[in-house]
Amino acid sequence: MLGKLNMDEFAMGSSNETSAYGAAVNPWKADDGVDLTPGGSSGGSAAAVAADLCLGATGTDTGGSIRQPAAFTGITGIKPTYGRCSRFGIIAFASSLDQAGPMTRDVRDAAIMLRAMSGHDPRDSTSADLPVPDFEAMLTGDIRGKVIGIPREYHVDGMPGEIETLWTRGTEMLRDAGALIRDISLPHTKYALPAYYVIAPAEASSNLARYDGVRFGHRAKLAQGDGITEMYEKTRAEGFGPEVQRRIMVGTYVLSAGFYDAYYNQARKVRALIKRDFDQVFAEGVDAILTPATPSSAFGIGAMKDADPVQMYLNDVFTVTVNLAGLPGISVPAGLDHKGLPLGLQLIGRPWEEGDLLNTAYALEQAAGFVSKPVKWW
């Protein structure tokens, strides 16, 4: 291990700015030289790989935290199928969504590193006891006859023309490589983010209850006469940053008496419908789905300071469906925008078929020929 890298506090953020240590900076710069976010939550990992500080880094992805930073920094990041990698040693955020994965310079490195990370671990009972193929050996680049779905619901309002153009170009690249392109519909897509912002905070509010100042971590200084409740409340107010507090309280609210059915159970039912959308297109013969990875390129650190929390959440609009359905998804750098910043495309695969997904990503990588590097960043 070379070192440890920065991330958003408890993995809750899309820009690294919620980190208790301050935000990591993207090695890519726009022409105006303003510091840009490397994305989040695994922004430190993405920045380190993009800056050639290391060959690869680990990340975790609950709603897009591997794929969005990978897209913002021009690297490859894969979130494998839920249960593919052990999460032992990772602090739980939303246990039904969390998954670990590699962040690397290219698809081949991702295949090599994913194989090393995959497999059953007795210390994470959700890690699947399934054979782990040699993903690298599956990188033939031959995707002739593969069916690639293009979901119409991913054309979201206000998406920049450059993203649309990149997506169209990616579609053409896969068609030129011999894949069959098919328009598909995933009708419940627009409900993915709202469902996520019920389920993830609900699970987080439960998981983070352990930070109570008793067994480990911070404990607030107490005043004369303070009891156990004051200790909990002061400790958690001091120890958690604003975004984490916000999500714990939203989670507490949606799980509280009288709202559990209206919010939490409703979100879990919508989640089942989102998964069913994917199940149906895969059953109809689709091998992989191509979407943009993010709705924009990297934005400036501080640029979202005055935005309401929901504006920041929209960063995950293309990635979060994949976590809700438990599918593998990979972000591949595919081009530069008018500011000279990297943009990524996302491929979504069938459950447990990371090998096939990586091969499609490999074909896309070959066709896109993305070789740009951040210029002198140090």
Add this chain to the structure above:
Amino acid sequence: MSIDTDTARRVAKLARIRVEEEALPALASEFNTILGFIEQLQEVDVTGVEPMTGVTPMHLKRRDDVVTDGSQQDKVLANAPDAREGFFAVPKVVE
């Protein structure tokens, strides 16, 4: 549906996070933004849909119900903010 400062105060209490009285209106306003966003879930017809509990139908592995480690009191307590005489120490709980 709208969250008032009383509800914000109650949620903060349930979450065991101290929020100062003057911060409650801003917190309530943030809740309203987020819950307004979540509210659109209500328009989805979920008749006959079971809540999703897992992404892949599989049985969790079980391990034998045996002691696998232990006798590490010092190590366990090493992380505690306050430990005395082999125990975690907390403010008085029982009046």
